[in-house]
Amino acid sequence: MNVFRIQPMFLVFGILVLAMSFKSNGVAPQASAAADVKGAKVNQLMNAKVEVLQDVVTLCEKAVATARIDYKQLYDAKRQLCRAQLDVCTTDAERIVVLEKCLEEAKQYEGIVRERVQNAAASKMDELRAQVDCLDIEIELERLKSK
Numbered sequence: 777m778n779v780f781r782i783q784p785m786f787l788v789f790g791i792l793v794l795a796m797s798f799k800s801n802g803v804a805p806q807a808s809a810a811a812d813v814k815g816a817k818v819n820q821l822m823n824a825k826v827e828v829l830q831d832v833v834t835l836c837e838k839a840v841a842t843a844r845i846d847y848k849q850l851y852d853a854k855r856q857l858c859r860a861q862l863d864v865c866t867t868d869a870e871r872i873v874v875l876e877k878c879l880e881e882a883k884q885y886e887g888i889v890r891e892r893v894q895n896a897a898a899s900k901m902d903e904l905r906a907q908v909d910c911l912d913i914e915i916e917l918e919r920l921k922s923k
Contacts, residue, residue, distance in 0.1 A: 822864050829857040848902075851885040854878075855909070868920050875917040882910045 836850040858878035865871045886906040892898035 819864070822860065826857065826860045826864055829853065829860050833857050847885070847888055851881070854881050868923060872917065872920050875913060875920065879910065879913045879917060882906070882913050886910050 832853045833850070836845060836853045839845040840847055840850045855878070858874060858881070861874045862871055862878075865874060886903070886909070889898050889903050889906040893900060893903045
């Protein structure tokens with residue numbers, strides 16, 4: 777008689793497990809669709825940020841050309857643009873291209889700061905910070921390349 781009592785319990789347990797799996801499968805596509813919509817909105821916002829920062833860089837370049845702002849402000853805008861572009865990248869290959877461009881900008885800025893230090897227009901601290909920016913980018917780039 778114990779055998780008959782155990783079997784119905786397994787049957788009920790099996791039915792519950794099946795019912796729960798059907799229920800969870802029905803919810804997953806809705807959650808996935810909602811996540812896709814949110815992801816698309818985030819991507820749209822990130823792309824908008826890149827466009828705005830490109831405009832900022834363009835304005836800063838014009839302002840540097842007319843000596844209305846310091847080159848550091850232009851470099852800061854370019855650095856923000858690089859970070860925003862990295863956020864938009866979907867592959868490591870894209871990130872490498874962006875980081876190589878960022879490194880080129882950072883090295884150019886480091887050279888300008890070094891020249892300004894020699895002319896006593898900037899401090900040694902500014903030069904060291906520019907070096908750290910270059911090193912940070914190089915480290916990030918090497919980590920990506922070594923994957």
